[in-house]
Amino acid sequence: MAEYYLECITCGRKYKPEKGLYWCSDCGSIMGTLQVIYDYESLKKLEDWKKVFSPKGSIVQFEKLLPVGFSTDIDRFIGGTPLFKFRNKFGIKDMMIKFDGISMSGSYKDRASIIAVNKALEEGYDTIFCASTGNAASSLGLLSAHTALETYIFVPATIPGGKLAQLVAAGAKIISIETTYDQAFDISLEIGLRNNWYCRNSAVNPYLLEGKKTGAYEILVQNKYEVPDYCIVAVGDGTVISSLCKGFSEFYKLGLVEKTPKVIGVQAEGAATVKHVFEKGRPFKPIIEDADTVADSICVGNPRDVIKACSFMEENGGYFESVSDEEILAAIAQLAGETGVFAEPAGAAPLACLKKLLFKGVINPGDDVCLMVTGNGLKDVDALGKMSDIRKYTVEEAYKLFEGVKNEV
Amino acid sequence: MAEYYLECITCGRKYKPEKGLYWCSDCGSIMGTLQVIYDYESLKKLEDWKKVFSPKGSIVQFEKLLPVGFSTDIDRFIGGTPLFKFRNKFGIKDMMIKFDGISMSGSYKDRASIIAVNKALEEGYDTIFCASTGNAASSLGLLSAHTALETYIFVPATIPGGKLAQLVAAGAKIISIETTYDQAFDISLEIGLRNNWYCRNSAVNPYLLEGKKTGAYEILVQNKYEVPDYCIVAVGDGTVISSLCKGFSEFYKLGLVEKTPKVIGVQAEGAATVKHVFEKGRPFKPIIEDADTVADSICVGNPRDVIKACSFMEENGGYFESVSDEEILAAIAQLAGETGVFAEPAGAAPLACLKKLLFKGVINPGDDVCLMVTGNGLKDVDALGKMSDIRKYTVEEAYKLFEGVKNEV
Structure with missing residues (x-):
């Protein structure tokens, strides 16, 4: 692991890492989210990084750029997800799709959970908890399963079937609450911290973003630093977008690339709070709105990592866009139908966004675009909504189907 | 790709590969399944194979031992699934789990589908079809999606939700029939061959086993040839078990290992036809039985690859075991709860089998055991059956939960 300190995103106060420290005591849990700061000049000289990293490596290959050591039996199976490349897809000449749906629990959250599990073990905790719309929960449940950690999970009762099934199978202690994700988050934080459990809530635990930033690292390594x-x-909460900005930026600071990609964050029209905060400009101030979208993973009205997300985004030069639920659902089928990548709604939202930005002329066909697909479609099959429309044939009907032309199905 | 010819598993008649040839015309589609034969003495000298193969390689690294060339954009993302290693799990000192649930469509069938897609394109077909209990279907649907192939899928109407969702998203032409898998198979074969579509039914297409054998290759490569x-x-049909036997045997013939693992095939008690045929002994004769099990992937009463499965198994020295549905369902939770590997019912059956064989004293704690987990639990979340039992708390109840002791959940 790397040497590091923690710094408040708002007031800049520096902290030495210590057990139980999650946010700046001056600025509070939302304004005072902490970021992990390394000495990039030293890191730059530490290794010939391009010789260290491999396109097929797991998250473990980035250990010297992370605030935790790896010690579990499954670390080396986390990360290292595919970067698909297609020519002339979706109107883009060079199209890349980073698909984190092919992973232990089927979502991007595995990159954060493995950091949390290792950190909790390193700091001697016996219990770990998180609040989640579903993916962080099922990821933590499955990734902590082989360790001695007891795992408490707080989820809204609306959690999709696939994600709940993963939790049930993993034997996590599930507190399913008839409320929103936003309130489940508050409840978890109060109960978890009072009981001295390790907190795996991305938006308050500064280390989890560090796991997620490896997605950005991998895109650059797998694309040969192009x-x-x-x-x-x-x-949703804003942590993944922050992690991408930070990951790209760190590779730039290490001298591995000469620029960073412009990062675009897509929200659902019914849950676009981070976008609204960003567009109001500095000083960024958290707001709370109602949230309603088919994309459960990003159905967040009180985004906890909004200050970091807006700050990193400003530095990156990127911006936020929103798409409708209809556009998201259409994108699931278009993505799977043209590439074989089956995404949950939030995972397909980037394609919906791309189509919108192509139409607006913001993105051009000659631009190199990477879509980050953060969750597997199997996580939420009900979202597809067309399943009951599939016609069922009798044996006789099936035999007769192809007596004439073949396109009757 | 390697040089090869085809040989009838029953009469030994040799065939030169040609378009549209799937089985021995003397022996018919079940008795006369063909196997792909290579010149192992030449292959042995062709390469220093241990330098060619990498633990992180995809199926593409085995191209010179396969009957097809790779040409699609997603080939190099197929195979290369994790081989987890745990100490002292399930009563076994050195426990390995090969998890093919982390893959493009979430099942072992991707290894076969990628061969079929490449072969169909190579031979100039415009349409491909398969009959499936679900996994082969969803695999083919997603893996053919980015190509120009039109894809027809014949499934029993009982196909689990996750697998159907993958097909719907991929835009495959779905013929969902109110019948068994066994009859859907017959219907598909009649319609598909009549229309001159490429046949991706593992049990009759000899090339698909070749894709599946790479699972055995990977176990040996990833375990450093131990x-x-x-x-x-x-x-189920018998193709996967044949493929494991053949894969291990080929590495032995290439001089890469000095012995082969004993292969054990596990069936559900309600669908144990291959076991019954094997136990009746030579000459192996196909039988048809009723099939009923919670493990949809192996709910097969008329196994099409039974002759090859029994022949290969006899040569391997392994045998068949059966487990109850209750044992399978218990194994899902035990597997996920102790390792984080979330399997569909058929994928958890090997653990149920291991527990039975440990109890019987057939397998001992000091033996090195590898469980092949062939499908992701997200494919069939209803099989878990406990989802509706999860208690939902009101906000007030949730806050009160941990006022006393913490184990009330």
């Missing part, structure tokens, strides 16, 4: 023009990802 | 004592896998 930098795409745009990288598009869905935004 | 050979486990036992390798356990679920059996």
